Amino acid sequence: MFRRHSGTAVAQRRSLATALTAALVAATAAVVTQVLPTTPANAAGSDPYSFKNAQIVGGGFVPGIIFNQSQANLIYARTDIGGAYRWDQTNSKWIPLLDWVGFANWGLNGAYSLATDAVDPNRVYVAAGMYTNSWDPNNGAILRSSDKGATWAVTQLPFKLGGNMPGRGQGEKLAIDPNKNSILYFGAPSGNGLWRSTDSGVTWAKVTAFPNVGNYVQSAGDAYLGDNQGIAWVTFDKSTGTAGSTTQGIYVGVNDKDNTVYRSTDGGTTWSRIAGQPTGYLAHKGVLDPVNHVLYISTSDTGGPYDGAKGEVWKYNITTGVWTNISPVLASSSDDYFGYSGLTIDRLHPNTIMVATQISWWPDMILWRSTDAGATWSRIWDWNGYPSRTFRYTQDISAAPWLTFGTSPQAPEVTPKLGWMNESVEIDPFNSNRMMYGTGATLYGTENLTNWDAGNQITIKVMAKGLEETAVLDLISPPSGANLLSALGDVTGFRHTNLDAVPSMMFTTPNFSSTTSIDFAESNPNYVVRVGNVDKTANPNTNRIGISNDNGANWYQGQEPSGVTGGGTVAVAADGSKIVWAPQGAAVSYGGGSSWTSSTGGVPSGARVAADRVNSNKFYAFSGGTFYVSTNGGASFTATVTSGLPTTGTPAVKAVFGREGDIWLAGGDATGAYGLWHSTNSGASFTKLSNVQEADNVGFGKASTATGYPTLFTVAKIDNVRGVFASYDAGTTWLRINDDQHQYGNIGGALTGDPRVFGRVYIGTNGRGIIVADRVSTASPSVGPSASASASASPSPSVSRSASASPSASASASPSASPSASRSASASPSVSPSASSGGAKSCSATYTITNQWPGGFGASVDVKNTGTGAITGWTVKWTFANGQTVTSLWSGNLTQSGANVTVTNMSYNGALTAGQTTNFGFNGSWSTANTAPTPTCTAS
Numbered sequence: 001m002f003r004r005h006s007g008t009a010v011a012q013r014r015s016l017a018t019a020l021t022a023a024l025v026a027a028t029a030a031v032v033t034q035v036l037p038t039t040p041a042n043a044a045g046s047d048p049y050s051f052k053n054a055q056i057v058g059g060g061f062v063p064g065i066i067f068n069q070s071q072a073n074l075i076y077a078r079t080d081i082g083g084a085y086r087w088d089q090t091n092s093k094w095i096p097l098l099d100w101v102g103f104a105n106w107g108l109n110g111a112y113s114l115a116t117d118a119v120d121p122n123r124v125y126v127a128a129g130m131y132t133n134s135w136d137p138n139n140g141a142i143l144r145s146s147d148k149g150a151t152w153a154v155t156q157l158p159f160k161l162g163g164n165m166p167g168r169g170q171g172e173k174l175a176i177d178p179n180k181n182s183i184l185y186f187g188a189p190s191g192n193g194l195w196r197s198t199d200s201g202v203t204w205a206k207v208t209a210f211p212n213v214g215n216y217v218q219s220a221g222d223a224y225l226g227d228n229q230g231i232a233w234v235t236f237d238k239s240t241g242t243a244g245s246t247t248q249g250i251y252v253g254v255n256d257k258d259n260t261v262y263r264s265t266d267g268g269t270t271w272s273r274i275a276g277q278p279t280g281y282l283a284h285k286g287v288l289d290p291v292n293h294v295l296y297i298s299t300s301d302t303g304g305p306y307d308g309a310k311g312e313v314w315k316y317n318i319t320t321g322v323w324t325n326i327s328p329v330l331a332s333s334s335d336d337y338f339g340y341s342g343l344t345i346d347r348l349h350p351n352t353i354m355v356a357t358q359i360s361w362w363p364d365m366i367l368w369r370s371t372d373a374g375a376t377w378s379r380i381w382d383w384n385g386y387p388s389r390t391f392r393y394t395q396d397i398s399a400a401p402w403l404t405f406g407t408s409p410q411a412p413e414v415t416p417k418l419g420w421m422n423e424s425v426e427i428d429p430f431n432s433n434r435m436m437y438g439t440g441a442t443l444y445g446t447e448n449l450t451n452w453d454a455g456n457q458i459t460i461k462v463m464a465k466g467l468e469e470t471a472v473l474d475l476i477s478p479p480s481g482a483n484l485l486s487a488l489g490d491v492t493g494f495r496h497t498n499l500d501a502v503p504s505m506m507f508t509t510p511n512f513s514s515t516t517s518i519d520f521a522e523s524n525p526n527y528v529v530r531v532g533n534v535d536k537t538a539n540p541n542t543n544r545i546g547i548s549n550d551n552g553a554n555w556y557q558g559q560e561p562s563g564v565t566g567g568g569t570v571a572v573a574a575d576g577s578k579i580v581w582a583p584q585g586a587a588v589s590y591g592g593g594s595s596w597t598s599s600t601g602g603v604p605s606g607a608r609v610a611a612d613r614v615n616s617n618k619f620y621a622f623s624g625g626t627f628y629v630s631t632n633g634g635a636s637f638t639a640t641v642t643s644g645l646p647t648t649g650t651p652a653v654k655a656v657f658g659r660e661g662d663i664w665l666a667g668g669d670a671t672g673a674y675g676l677w678h679s680t681n682s683g684a685s686f687t688k689l690s691n692v693q694e695a696d697n698v699g700f701g702k703a704s705t706a707t708g709y710p711t712l713f714t715v716a717k718i719d720n721v722r723g724v725f726a727s728y729d730a731g732t733t734w735l736r737i738n739d740d741q742h743q744y745g746n747i748g749g750a751l752t753g754d755p756r757v758f759g760r761v762y763i764g765t766n767g768r769g770i771i772v773a774d775r776v777s778t779a780s781p782s783v784g785p786s787a788s789a790s791a792s793a794s795p796s797p798s799v800s801r802s803a804s805a806s807p808s809a810s811a812s813a814s815p816s817a818s819p820s821a822s823r824s825a826s827a828s829p830s831v832s833p834s835a836s837s838g839g840a841k842s843c844s845a846t847y848t849i850t851n852q853w854p855g856g857f858g859a860s861v862d863v864k865n866t867g868t869g870a871i872t873g874w875t876v877k878w879t880f881a882n883g884q885t886v887t888s889l890w891s892g893n894l895t896q897s898g899a900n901v902t903v904t905n906m907s908y909n910g911a912l913t914a915g916q917t918t919n920f921g922f923n924g925s926w927s928t929a930n931t932a933p934t935p936t937c938t939a940s
Helices: 448-454
Strands: 033-036 049-053 063-067 075-078 082-089 093-096 111-116 124-127 141-145 153-156 174-178 184-187 193-199 231-237 251-256 259-263 282-289 294-300 315-318 322-326 338-348 351-358 367-370 382-383 388-393 391-397 425-426 435-438 443-446 458-462 474-478 486-487 512-519 524-533 543-548 564-570 579-582 589-590 596-598 610-612 619-623 626-630 639-640 654-655 664-667 674-679 695-703 711-718 723-728 747-753 761-765 770-775 842-855 858-865 874-879 885-890 892-896 899-905 917-925 937-939
Touching: 063 111, 063 425, 063 435, 075 111, 093 747, 124 174, 153 626, 174 231, 184 231, 184 251, 231 282, 251 282, 282 338, 367 610, 435 747, 448 458, 458 474, 474 747, 474 761, 474 874, 486 524, 524 579, 579 619, 619 654, 654 695, 654 747, 664 711, 695 761, 711 747, 723 761, 842 874, 858 874, 885 892
Parallel strands: 111 174, 338 425, 391 458, 474 512, 512 564, 674 695, 695 747
Antiparallel strands: 033 153, 049 770, 063 075, 075 082, 082 093, 111 124, 124 141, 141 153, 174 184, 184 193, 231 251, 251 259, 282 294, 294 315, 294 338, 315 322, 338 351, 351 367, 382 388, 425 435, 435 443, 443 458, 474 486, 512 524, 524 543, 524 564, 564 579, 579 589, 589 596, 610 619, 619 626, 626 639, 654 664, 664 674, 664 695, 695 711, 711 723, 747 761, 761 770, 842 858, 842 937, 858 917, 874 899, 874 937, 885 917, 892 899
């Protein structure tokens, strides 16, 4: 039986001592509101970058697709770990909306539910939070936008949400009154019940009259499966209200197999269980037809999304109070080996309904369609004498050709599959021909749906462009061949020869459930090795190591030592002559891929290993605060440093290309040492950089000069600001290269520069795919004000995170006020520099808009000493022409009075020698226009 796990199977979970915390409030108390982003602290200088995804298209679970009911083409999608998206009809792609979510509040990328306002289509809400257990240290929140997700405000909730927990495909749990849109309802997990807001989501109170908080627990006592899944969905009967008045009929689905549907007929004042309802199953969806006054429900025996063996479909006649079983396949039949979930009606022809299997692995998922309100059904494929099948569809995966997963199944299975985990199926309320549905790997749809009714085939195609949902576990950028090779959760990994094109296939032979580590031979980049996780029960002949001799284009399977339980990490000698593998469950070993010998020296199982990039006999290992070195190809290791380094977390250990013995180590957490360390003597000793407070990964890219030190990149905390930083001078000074709109939640698990493209860095995210960041400016970079790197005798612990193992279930890992949508980066200055007069002391200011989005923008100002002597300070002034406002500024002192802006130097960037340049940057807001002003500069 062909099985593919949900979304991305490796979930990074962090315990953040710096995380935002929300105080518990009484059930009827208003919940505190917080507006994001807050003004950042002054950080190290900035170097503006542009951001895009390396194209994969999809790669994770899409549990919700939501069409606005009053504005055509306004469509949203929510993901379990990758945030939420809005559909761009013009370009037929999705726009990410939550890239502003950062390190401290990463769980907000778990989009638990989403609601779009039919009364005011500009309004959209997201119930956000990733885990209801300790893996996410923060409570959930309701995110509110009045500009379709361009900017957001945040209301903290007094409990956690589970965007990546069981039951996440049910819903929608968040609903807006279609007549009086200031009223919202939200169904919570964990026994927290039903909540209501009467002020457009700003404050919330528990509906104490609602009688059932749910009782379904998949596996009591389990950290991931042991939560009460709570409320499943909320829906309104619009016909029971008028514009501006409270809708009287409200229906709520509850995860209780004996009492799964409740309603109110008096606008939420009182509630009761609907009499005669089916029992024994959980209602995943509740869809109401206000024209014919019918409520449809689809049910399953589990909360899903990756299981479910039985279910039913029912309709409830609101007028007569009669329930009717309209299941396409009755639960009493042996042909019902699935639950039902995805459910939709055609709003233009409400007797036309569709339902999908919640989970049908074999031979494929099933969609049913009825044009007579469920009296009769047709299915998207039928048996035609086993194992033959007939199909009411053709399938086009040209937008993501890897969706075959490299398989060649035998009949009755086909490749590609229609999908699995089909919790969301939606017909466009304005176009009966368009339907979209979510799967565990992508988002599919059709634009000729009514062909089905005429007996013709419909075309199912990938509709996931722009939706990048992979969890990235490792990245490499060799000096030749493909610029980027990736190790990913669930979809194994890809070889990118063109970052803007979707690769034709993922890594196969062997095909891992997740690739955990990848490395190449520095002097022979065609030789690449990857290791990963394999379900040995389902694939007993698949080993956990793959080897390529052509730069990752083709692979063959290696052998594995006995006792291996997981991929772990791998390192390849500089000349490709040896491999050192630190798998899970077995000893660190060395060999050539076909045979292995255990290394001596006491390196623990599961250590991090790395290869020297020059000396083929040198390998490095790190575990539990101890650093080990091998000088004989991994045969034996010797402990060199046993104190002062991180003892917890999963620190990154990397050796610099072209420099023997040059090693960087990043990691730690709040319980001990945390930061960035450097060794230039093959790990005999390390120096902790005092100008980096915390660091989670480090990578190397092309140097800024032909003979200079490689560019350093780190995901870190520097000058009290979390971000992605670059150093062009070996760590002496750092420049922040991301901004508050490009934070991507949980990042740092994978990071590498490009040795061929100066300034380029590849950033791995946990649910937003691979981010490619490039310098905007073509000028030589200027360094920021960070203090010089220096040794720290005894590293002092600083606040941050600790990582723990991924969930035992196949949970998907599938992790701004302004989104990355509609951004336009300007590489060249929008105005000419305006120099001051003043003889030997003079300066110029160059104003550049670095990015722009609806209602907001980022800008950078270069200040240059244009005189013949040194200056000790500078003042830059300009006047905005269109009412713009500076909302946050760094590396300068700001004064704004109306349209007039004045920025003076900080203590560290005022002194400039002749010809020297410094920089400050800011974020701003605009409404009608954003004309770039002409700044003036005065030197002192």
